[in-house]
Amino acid sequence: MLASISFAQRQRLAYIDFCLLFKGAIYRQDLINRFEVGLSAGSRDFNLYKELAPENLEYDSREKRYFQTAKFKPLFEHDARRTLIKLANDISDGFDAIGDMHFPVESPSSLNVPDIFIVARLVQAMLNQRAVSVIYTSLSSGSAARELVPHAIVDNGLRWHVRAYDRKSNSFRDFVLTRISKVTLKGEPEVNELAERDGEWQRMIPLQLVPHPKNVSFPTAIEMDYGMENSQLLINVRAAMAGYLLRRWNVDCTERGTLEGAEYQLWLQNRFTLRDVDNLAIAPGYTVSK
Incomplete structure (x- = not known):
């Protein structure tokens, strides 16, 4: 069915999908402001998205926005490498999922590309100021559960890291994204765990x-x-x-x-x-x- 939808509407649907995946929620006004469409057109886009992926979102009438559900599965395939670059440069559109214009420019490959769903959960935690429980595999101690408070994703030119407060060591550290195998959102962090208290970052x-x-x-x-x-x-x-x-x-x-x-x-x-x-x-x- 997606193939029969106009390119412009697929862009808007991809944007809804992107926001649900990485932000965990989206206001109808977000779509209207981003694409400068009318209220009725925006409503049609959300209705169509719900028709295509009925288990992906639910509307909260009190907060007046759509939230990602526990059964969420992306309607579009978001390219991990492109998405990370866009997130790093604050270009949050999701358009790579429907085929961005491709230019004949290449860059060296990084060691590995992180799991898009791991990245999405971490970004959600950052935007909503939440702690996370992760399974992290380190060179010194192998795989173990850790609780982190992430605040930034970092590209060091070779691989991607997440900058976070580590409750195990009680310090701010960098963690390699590809070594994180599971992310679960937790509660709100303490004041001393926020980015403002990360001296090396500030x-x-x-x-x-x-x-x-x-x-x-x-x-x-x-x-x-x-x-x-x-x-x-x-x-x-x-x-x-x-x-x-x-x-x-x-x-x-x-x-x-x-x-x-x-x-x-x-x-x-x-x-x-x-x-x-x-x-x-x-x-x-x-x-x-x-």
Whole structure:
């Protein structure tokens, strides 16, 4: 039946499906505002969606919005990789499920693509400020149940993480999405578990990047690559993300720029000004100054 529906209406149905999957609920006005359609057209879209997937949503007359049911199964197939990129860039439309325009541009593949339903539950928890119970498999202790309070999904260039308060260690940490095998929504978190209390996430630190002093023969080329001004690139990043960026860009973080190899084209010049940043431990050549 979907094949016989107009492209425009399939877009609206995919948006309803997307909101139910990732937000757990949708107002009729959300659809009307997103697509600038009339009230009657919006009502027809919800009625058609319910006809196609009667067990996917239920209407709460008190809150005046549609909620995802326990029997929810997506009406459309949402591509996990595209959806994660859209969520990371705040493009929440679900249109990839009906065939986005494809451009001949490719990017390196990540290690693995997380389960779309795991991602959806975590996003629901973040948007509604809920804790979650998960089954997480770590390198050190194997599979075990953990309670987390997630607040952000992070792309480190190789794989996806969820940034969350971990009730086991009583600290904010990163958890690899593909190592999470089950997510159950729990109650509201404590104040100390919210993103506002994540110091490494809230703290912005400056990174002063310059062409590598030994590995680059023509630094002007590197200056052009990174849009440097006065032979340097100064960027502010979250302390929790700094190590990921430095490792992704192969930035030499040694004291005097001593890493050898053509892959090290940048050097972190202001490493001495960075203090107490746990994430920097994964950056190439970084050691704590004594």
